[in-house]
Amino acid sequence: MIFRRDRSAQDAPQSSRGKPVDAAGAGLPRFAVDATDDIGDVAHDMREQNPARARLALADALSASQPVTSRERLAGRSDTLQTLIAAIEQQRAHVVLYGERGIGKTSLVHVFAETAREARYLVLYGSCGVEARFDDMFRTFASGVPLLYNANVSPTADEAEHNRSFADLLGPEPVDPRELADLFQKVVGTRIILVLDEYDRVADPAFRRDVAELIKNLSDRAARVQLLLTGVASNLDELIGFTPSIRRNIVGLAVGPMGDGELLEILSRAEEATGLAFAPDARALIVRMSGGSPYLVRLLGNRAAGRALDDRRTVVSETDVIAGTEAVLAEWNSGLPRRVQSQLLRPEVRRAWPLLIAAARASGTPDGWFGVHDVHLEAGGSDPAGVARTLDSFIGEIDLFDREQPAGDREPRYRFRTQGLAQLLGLSAALARAGR
Ligand SMILES: Nc1ncnc2c1ncn2[C@@H]1O[C@H](COP(=O)(O)OP(=O)(O)OP(=O)(O)O)[C@@H](O)[C@H]1O
Ligand SMILES: [Mg+2]
Incomplete structure (x- = not known):
């Protein structure tokens, strides 16, 4: 559905819940939603072409920054x-x-x-x-x-x-x-x-x-x-x-990756809470890119739905998901130090992109350290000596990694120097795999 502006609906003073308000104090701002978390009838608002509450409901239903705290909100x-x-x-x-x-x-x-x-x-x-x-x-x-x-x-x-x-x-x-x-x-x-x-x-x-x-x-x-x-x-x-x-x-x-059905449940609950609908290809794309992470489903779902609301649409499309994901990547990128941002644009770094993505996957340990062998396994097929050479070429002038040589003749280990870079590489690879 496309939102149309209807002047008559806006003529009388309205509270954010659509009820008339007293003339005194009518111009002063109010909270949109009760602290009871009762968001109210979002579907009604959407029919009335007022996405403000849907936006709030969206922030609530697909917040990626807060854990779930109640049984009703937990998917799977x-x-x-x-x-x-x-x-x-x-x-x-x-x-x-x-x-x-x-x-x-x-x-x-x-x-x-x-x-x-x-x-x-x-x-x-x-x-x-x-x-x-x-x-x-x-x-x-x-x-x-x-x-x-x-x-x-x-x-x-x-x-x-x-x-x-x-x-x-x-x-x-x-x-x-x-x-x-x-x-x-x-x-x-x-x-x-x-x-x-x-x-x-x-x-x-x-x-x-x-x-x-x-x-x-x-x-x-x-x-x-x-x-x-x-x-x-x-x-x-x-x-x-x-x-x-x-x-x-x-x-x-x-606690492992969530199954596709469980991840879809997160989106279905958000649909109920916001009155929005995710198109089938949009849902499938979000789930594919999330790699089993409820955090990513919420983040990407939220961004995509936000774009639909900006255009006053109630159906979230695959295009919204792609644009939302690109926006997330751009944000994550701008959060990196400038030095790293420009290093990522260098041709030698672009050429090594698949290997960097393999390193990002290998870095999913609590302390972030990984060895040549881990990257080699993730990259599949490339020769370990070549992997070591490429990793070593990014220590020094281009300084993407830290390298540590344990005592004895054990393998050196590597770590991304910049927090957030591995996550950015992972999501950009997921977006690329999605066919873009
Ligand atoms: N079963 C679930 N259903 C719906 N949303 C979920 C579920 N599990 C996690 N989430 C969402 O995913 C995000 C990450 O969840 P949470 O904070 O619980 O993860 P965590 O493993 O504790 O993360 P960290 O390692 O950073 O401590 C949150 O936004 C949370 O709301
Ligand atoms: Mg936690």
């Missing part, structure tokens, strides 16, 4: 959620969720937390930063556990006990894993899940050692407290290190 992932619940409930294990950046770990954790709370678990969420300290993090967790769940406190205890928490039982010294496990062993009347999201970001080896020690101590004491760790990694060892002592107490769960 039913099997992973099922396995996660079983690991916590039946195996009483500690769980490590790992997967690529943006694959949906935090979203899954939020929905899992909601589900566990429905079953009366006490779920406490903490996001790890580079600077995360064991003492701070676990004191904060302890302060979220009411003292009434302590076996030593009577449920009929006086009023004062009601406002106290497990943190009040910790001494002034930095907490250590053994002391914490002793404390958590006293939990009665509920079960507790402590979520440590973004665990890959923790830089302090002592933090990781203490967490491993805590897992061991909690398991030995059969405490009613379980840890759920998430992070960017391609396997369990990358995230928790080689810690044989806790291996049997941990279930590792990979």
Whole structure:
């Protein structure tokens, strides 16, 4: 449908919800949408040729910057959620969720937390930063556990006990894993899940050692407290290190690429929320280019739909998807340092484009390092010595990579110097493969 302007509909003062407003204050701006998240009847607005609310609904339904936080918003992932619940409930294990950046770990954790709370678990969420300290993090967790769940406190205890928490039982010294496990062993009347999201970001080896020690101590004491760790990694060892002592107490769960059907579900939900429709070839193209990433489906879907709204159309076409993707690439490119932008235009770099794309795929490790062999595997067919020569030619005057020579005669390893470049190469390859 094409939007037509209809003057008569605009003559009377209208609120953004289409209701008449008082004359006093009519000229002042208002919020378009209630803070209740009730977006209202978008389809009606679209018929009335007012895309403002569809735009808001779009920002909400296809936001690529926020995780999903409720069950109704989560597309697919039913099997992973099922396995996660079983690991916590039946195996009483500690769980490590790992997967690529943006694959949906935090979203899954939020929905899992909601589900566990429905079953009366006490779920406490903490996001790890580079600077995360064991003492701070676990004191904060302890302060979220009411003292009434302590076996030593009577449920009929006086009023004062009601406002106290497990943190009040910790001494002034930095907490250590053994002391914490002793404390958590006293939990009665509920079960507790402590979520440590973004665990890959923790830089302090002592933090990781203490967490491993805590897992061991909690398991030995059969405490009613379980840890759920998430992070960017391609396997369990990358995230928790080689810690044989806790291996049997941990279930590792990979969060992999989403299936086409699940990704299409994200777009269908956005259609319901916005009153827009994605043409079949537009949906197929978005899903193909996303490579299983819900983040990319949202980002590309959002941009494509935004273009349709700009033109006051309700059907999002394949052309919108291509133009939206090109806009994303241009934005990512302009976010690179100028030096890198101009290097990418050099003929020797353009000639090596397929190899750079193979390197981008090989760089999907948490720390971004890869070897000649990884690139060779991704590139398929080219000779390893040639791969090494090309990578080495981009260290120096053209400085796309860092190179590190490990001790001994092990292979050197490489890393993209500029953040975001690998992602840009990956998406530009996906767009090229889509036939443009
Ligand atoms: N199952 C899903 N259904 C709908 N949208 C999803 C789903 N999973 C993830 N998303 C969307 O994909 C994007 C990335 O999700 P999320 O932040 O959960 O990933 P992540 O793996 O935690 O990322 P990071 O590695 O950066 O921490 C978000 O915009 C989120 O809303
Ligand atoms: Mg996350």
